[in-house]
Each structure stands twice: as C-alpha cells, then as structure tokens.
Amino acid sequence: MSNINPGPDMGSRQSDRWLEAGQTNALVIYILYLASVVIGVTGLFGIVLAYINRGKAGGFVESHYTFLIRTFWIGLLYAAISVVLMMLAIGFLLMFAVAVWFIARCILGIQALQRGEPVRNPQSWLLGQ
Numbered sequence: 447m448s449n450i451n452p453g454p455d456m457g458s459r460q461s462d463r464w465l466e467a468g469q470t471n472a473l474v475i476y477i478l479y480l481a482s483v484v485i486g487v488t489g490l491f492g493i494v495l496a497y498i499n500r501g502k503a504g505g506f507v508e509s510h511y512t513f514l515i516r517t518f519w520i521g522l523l524y525a526a527i528s529v530v531l532m533m534l535a536i537g538f539l540l541m542f543a544v545a546v547w548f549i550a551r552c553i554l555g556i557q558a559l560q561r562g563e564p565v566r567n568p569q570s571w572l573l574g575q
Contacts, residue, residue, distance in 0.1 A: 467502035472510040493518045509564035521548045
C-alpha cells in the first residue's frame with residue numbers, strides 16, 4: 447500500500463475562508479442581509495454568523511460586526527412596529543421606509559468595509575455614518 451500524504455491544504459479548504467472572522471465574513475453577512483430583503487431567511491444566517499464571529503476579528507472589522515448585529519435587531523424592531531401600524535395604513539409606508547433604511551445601512555457598511563475603515567458610529571439607530 448502506498449502512503450499518500452495529503453499536504454497541508456487538504457485539511458482546510460480555501461473556500462471556507464468566508465466563515466472565518468474578518469473582512470470577507472463581514473462582507474458575506476452584508477450580502478446575506480441584502481438578500482433577506484427578497485428571500486427573508488438569509489438574514490437569520492447572517493445574524494448567526496455575526497454573533498459567532500464577533501470578538502474574533504479585531505481591528506476595524508469589529509465595528510462592522512457590532513453594526514451588523516444592531517442593523518438586524520433594530521430593523522426587526524422597526525419592521526414589527528410597521529406591521530402593527532399596517533392596520534392604520536401608515537404601516538405600509540413605514541415598512542417601505544424600513545426597507546430603504548436597511549438597504550442604505552448595508553450599502554454604507556459595505557462601502558466602509560471595502561475601504562478598510564470602521565463604521566464611524568456602530569451604535570447608531572440611523573445610518574451609522
């Protein structure tokens with residue numbers, strides 16, 4: 447029998463890098479959030495990834511994890527308020543405003559991430575910039 451030595455790369459695939467805490471993972475979470483506007487459930491995967499990797503990345507990426515987690519929960523709160531107010535018809539307009547807020551927050555976060563900058567105010571309830 448021949449002894450096949452699987453090299454150092456065989457244990458971990460290069461494609462798993464998006465699961466590790468860091469800039470690529472934060473970008474994946476932003477994309478999952480944007481996809482959740484249409485698909486819905488992807489936001490849940492994003493929040494789980496954000497909680498798993500928060501505290502592991504260090505540097506400027508940490509502000510993005512805080513921003514991502516707050517974006518999910520604040521967006522959920524705004525959406526719930528909008529659903530309740532749909533009985534008064536204003537909820538439909540508010541739900542549209544929540545979607546615009548959510549998308550804008552994700553896009554601004556992606557732009558800062560791509561520039562290698564932290565989110566200026568990750569604790570913000572508005573856009574964080």
